[in-house]
Amino acid sequence: MIDAPPAKRPVALAVTLIITAVIGFTAAFALTVEKFHLLIDPNAALGCDISILVQCKANLDSWQGSLFGFPNPIIGLAGWSMVLVVAVALLAGAHFDRWFWIVFNLGVAGAMALVIFLIVTSIFVLGTLCPWCMVTWVATIPTFLIVTLHNLRSGNIPLPARGRAFASAAYSWIPIISLALYLAIAVVAQLRLDVLGNI
Amino acid sequence: MSDASKKARRDQAREHAREMREQERKRKVRNAWIVRGSVGLALIAVAVITVLVFNNVRQAEIAAAVPKPGPENMISDGILLQGDGTGNIVAVPTKAIPAGGKPTPTDVTKHADTVNIVTYIDLQCPFCQAFEQTNAEQLGTWVSSGAATLEVHPISILDNASQGTRYASRAANAMACVAQYDPNSFFQASTAMYASQPPESTPGLTNKEIASVIAQAGVTNLDVVKCINDEKFKQWVTDATARTSVGPIPNSELARVGSTPTVLVNGYQYPGAPDDANAFAQFVSAVASGSYVPPAK
Numbered sequence: 001m002i003d004a005p006p007a008k009r010p011v012a013l014a015v016t017l018i019i020t021a022v023i024g025f026t027a028a029f030a031l032t033v034e035k036f037h038l039l040i041d042p043n044a045a046l047g048c049d050i051s052i053l054v055q056c057k058a059n060l061d062s063w064q065g066s067l068f069g070f071p072n073p074i075i076g077l078a079g080w081s082m083v084l085v086v087a088v089a090l091l092a093g094a095h096f097d098r099w100f101w102i103v104f105n106l107g108v109a110g111a112m113a114l115v116i117f118l119i120v121t122s123i124f125v126l127g128t129l130c131p132w133c134m135v136t137w138v139a140t141i142p143t144f145l146i147v148t149l150h151n152l153r154s155g156n157i158p159l160p161a162r163g164r165a166f167a168s169a170a171y172s173w174i175p176i177i178s179l180a181l182y183l184a185i186a187v188v189a190q191l192r193l194d195v196l197g198n199i
Numbered sequence: 200m201s202d203a204s205k206k207a208r209r210d211q212a213r214e215h216a217r218e219m220r221e222q223e224r225k226r227k228v229r230n231a232w233i234v235r236g237s238v239g240l241a242l243i244a245v246a247v248i249t250v251l252v253f254n255n256v257r258q259a260e261i262a263a264a265v266p267k268p269g270p271e272n273m274i275s276d277g278i279l280l281q282g283d284g285t286g287n288i289v290a291v292p293t294k295a296i297p298a299g300g301k302p303t304p305t306d307v308t309k310h311a312d313t314v315n316i317v318t319y320i321d322l323q324c325p326f327c328q329a330f331e332q333t334n335a336e337q338l339g340t341w342v343s344s345g346a347a348t349l350e351v352h353p354i355s356i357l358d359n360a361s362q363g364t365r366y367a368s369r370a371a372n373a374m375a376c377v378a379q380y381d382p383n384s385f386f387q388a389s390t391a392m393y394a395s396q397p398p399e400s401t402p403g404l405t406n407k408e409i410a411s412v413i414a415q416a417g418v419t420n421l422d423v424v425k426c427i428n429d430e431k432f433k434q435w436v437t438d439a440t441a442r443t444s445v446g447p448i449p450n451s452e453l454a455r456v457g458s459t460p461t462v463l464v465n466g467y468q469y470p471g472a473p474d475d476a477n478a479f480a481q482f483v484s485a486v487a488s489g490s491y492v493p494p495a496k
Contacts (some may be wrong), residue, residue: 053359062400126400127359176235176242183246190250193359194257 013025016146016174017087020134021080024139027132028076034132035071043077053193056130064121067114079111083143101156105147112144123189137185142178149174244451252329269296269435270375272382274389276302276439277317277352280386281310282345290382293343296435302442304449305350307466312349314487318449319443319461322370322392323357329462330473331393337480339386347483351389354440356459357399366403368404369427371436373409376426381418391416452493 038060059065065072086096086104088141096104115137123130151157152167170177189195272278274293281433283289296302307315318336341347353371361367370392377388395412397403404412410424426432446455451466462469462479464486471478485491 058400074488127363157491172231173235176239179239180242183242186251187246191253192363196254 009014009149010090014148014151015088017083018091020139020143021084021087024076024143025080025084027135028073031056031060031132031136032071032077033151034071035073036140053127053195054129054131056128056132058119058126059122059130059133060129062121062126064118064125067117069094071116072114075111075114079107080139082107091159096143096198101151105151105157108140108144108147109138115140123185123192127193129193129195138182141181142174145174145177146171156189200249212355239393241335264434267301268298268300268433269302269433269439270379270432272378273375274303275305275350275352276442276491277305277350278378278382278385279305279314280342280349280351284345286343288339288343288383288386290378292382295379300441307450310348312339313345314341314483315450316341316347316463316483317350317352317463318450318457319352319456320352321357321367321397321459322368322374323355323360323403324459325396325399326473328393328396330460330479331390331461333474334479335390335393335475337476339438341483342386344463349386351385352439352443353436353458354456355436356444357438360399361403362401363395364402366397368408368436369406369430369435370409371440372432373406373413373423373427375432375435376423377413379432380420380422380426384416384418387416388413388418441478467491470494 034056060071068075085185087122090096118133119137122130122133147166148157149171154158155162155164269276272290272293272295274296276296279291279293281286281291290494293303305315318330320331338347338349342349349373352376355368355371357363357367358365374385374389374392377385381388391412392409395404406428411421412426413427443456447453448456448461448463451468453461453463453464453466453468460473464483467486469479469482471482482491
């Protein structure tokens with residue numbers, strides 16, 4: 001993806017989105033199934049419950065785990081399916097109008113906002129690290145970055161030339177920006193929950 | 200010079216230029232990846248160093264903590280309650296665990312003619328609350344009548360459940376304060392604390408609120424209030440909890456306390472539901488009569 005000028009067929013974008021969508025969908029699917037287990041037997045020992053610190057039961061049972069009145073992973077099942085379809089269509093040479101890109105960007109921005117809320121909740125309120133939830137965080141961050149920066153650099157979201165140039169430069173730094181964000185979350189979690197001392 | 204050789208030279212020059220451009224492009228791509236890789240490694244290094252520094256600070260704080268004695272009347276890490284012969288529940292007075300010292304387990308041979316019940320509890324734990332609220336009445340009756348002793352070990356494993364306020368540890372500290380300054384009110388104070396148990400994933404009660412809950416249970420000793428506010432037995436709570444998770448658990452076959460409540464009757468772990476008073480009464484009488492057969496390992 002480095003040095004590639006905004007091509008007609010954004011292969012890097014499409015491939016990245018296919019990878020994150022598959023990972024995100026897998027996590028949402030696993031969490032949905034674990035939620036079913038919990039509904040059948042509220043005391044069920046879940047595959048992802050490793051310790052008091054590393055578990056998903058507390059997250060699934062919390063009100064934040066069903067923010068809109070139904071379990072969050074259902075949003076993931078639908079959302080990641082859409083990302084996957086868009087990504088595969090891009091790979092196949094599909095062209096989308098500007099309004100489509102903007103709506104798509106709003107969608108991933110919503111996902112990012114939800115994930116930020118859930119990260120803060122998990123680390124600061126529930127005091128847990130839920131494995132499949134963390135997989136969702138890992139998938140959502142680069143998805144948001146790459147869609148947003150793609151729209152900024154290609155002018156789908158209007159921006160002065162300098163802003164576009166910046167977005168274009170930042171685009172090739174997405175893996176590093178994502179890594180920086182992962183590390184920031186890991187450090188905050190370690191300082192707040194002493195993960196290494198509690199495993 | 201023929202046109203053909205001119206054309207060949209021109210093609211050669213073109214080809215050469217193309218190769219140069221290609222090499223230049225490859226070099227740029229390689230450099231770009233080297234820059235990004237270096238930045239990535241630097242970020243990882245910064246993160247690791249940050250964590251190491253904070254961990255060292257944390258460990259230095261622990262190491263620098265001057266050892267303090269544990270609470271009085273809890274030399275076994277638990278407070279032993281028994282009947283006083285006139286229908287009251289009283290604590291067996293003991294010294295404190297000396298600073299930097301180890302607990303001395305209760306000598307059960309001195310209590311051979313009573314059923315000896317030991318509980319390991321966390322005041323933040325809903326199942327502990329269920330056990331207490333289901334069984335407090337019959338426990339109180341057995342202990343005050345002299346049929347049983349009750350040894351309560353407050354520990355703290357649910358500090359993560361109070362939005363960072365460490366309610367479980369502060370509550371365990373409060374019970375240690377009561378044990379030291381007003382031991383004969385421990386049973387009532389414990390009941391009051393369970394009645395006011397905050398739900399998990401809330402900030403829990405403040406120290407002031409804990410002191411007020413305990414005061415309403417009849418503990419009006421000002422030393423207790425100060426002890427709760429200062430978290431006087433913070434270190435003991437940490438140490439006593441660590442001892443239960445490492446084990447072994449004295450006067451039992453139990454390797455360690457894996458969850459709360461852990462309830463032992465003459466050393467046998469109660470396997471039943473915490474909220475089933477009949478099941479617990481049957482278990483106690485089976486153990487007391489010697490008819491209880493522990494499950495094969």
